Amino acid sequence: MTEEKAEAIKTMKSSGLTTMDTYNYMATEAGGEHYIGHSVERSKDPNFFFRVKFGKDGRISNIFWRDSMMLEDYRTYGDVLVFDTTYRTNRYNLICAPFVGINNHWHNCMFACAFIGDEKTDSFVWLLETFLKAMENKKPTSIFTEQDQAMANAIEQVSYPFNSIK
Template sequence: MEKELIATFNKVNLPDRKIMAVLSYIRGDVTPYNKKHISSEKTKINKATSDNDMQQVYDWFSKKQAEDLMFFYKFSIDENNKVKNIFWSNGTSRRYYEEFGDCISFDTTYNTNKYSLKFAPIVGITGHGDNYLFGCAFIMDETTETFEWLFQTMLTCMGGKHPKTIITDQDLAMKAAIRNVLPDTIHRNCFFHIVKKAQEKGGRIFSLERNKNLHDDLFDILRNSLTETEFEYLYKKLPQTYDVGGFRYLDDMWLNRENFVPCYFKKHFFPFINSTARSEGTNALFKLDVTPRYNRKESSRTGL
């Protein structure tokens, strides 16, 4: 009976310590086992179902599609007929994309399950400024080919509507895929990550006495320049004012300026955002419920 209870608790992803607490209560606080025994039993249960977990995912998606005629899913398989990538979106998310899908945030920094698949949520912003999940994907790798499959699948799901703008990190494979599949979409890099890298790489330069105001001046120029002309004039003056010899990342930011500096995007639709924080906030919510121990079925059920 207790093994059946553990199996039931495992289905709803109850943590080991809570399972232990329930079973201890049932036994009157006298139990001949501990959390390690619970974990071992769950491992046996998961192993018994791991061989057919993709069939379970398929069955789960089929069930959702029967309940929601607009539920969409697609699998990508390799030459050995093994699943590489999964994408899905429900009817409500598709309707929201139709209305609010002009700007999306895309990030793949969270591993959600024991297969080390990358979680790729497609996040948008509603008319009230709230996050909204337009779709989810698990991808095997971060190659241009995989991203192209994902974006093309997204377009198929969303009736061919291209987002006007997209914000991501500086991943080169992602950049190439966006250029190939979404050629008319304005692609912007995350301001926060680029600035953070500048702070990390410029620590020694910023600490020089002569450069005591460099940090504030640099980030004021990056954030608050009102026009491209103003930004370029002030940025070029930095070497004349400060000792920035050896700070090569300044050159990198200059070459990449049109991809992340806010003044270059004043004519484009990026509501309330200049970073991928919307995606990272979405990841943080999933981390509360989806752990690396999950299989694909459990992760998919939690995703949307």
């Protein structure tokens, strides 16, 4: 993103425009959503995958992404998945939900990442279904999670393995 675009976004935000209004304005100015642009690195990654979910108020409620290297790591090391969330530790008051595994050198490797607005079953279902779609519908053999009933319900609903470990 250019400095000019970043400054325009800051100005619109300080003027009281919503994120969606700012996005729509930027898309109109650019001649369409596909002309808004991304960083050079992402535009060179044809397998970059992301999905956004908007709430009833038009604001982003959930966002998910993974790049091609994350997909490749998951194809190779995705038998075991660690899925945990942090509780609103960022300035946007969103919950970070990384999908992590371990490679053949016993190092962590990130398969995907998301920010979600709440820890309700519906959000976890959306997140797990999105993860499956992003990972070519390959399910892990085992999932390590925190002790969260909503997450356990979502895992069962999306038909992940029943040998999930809490």
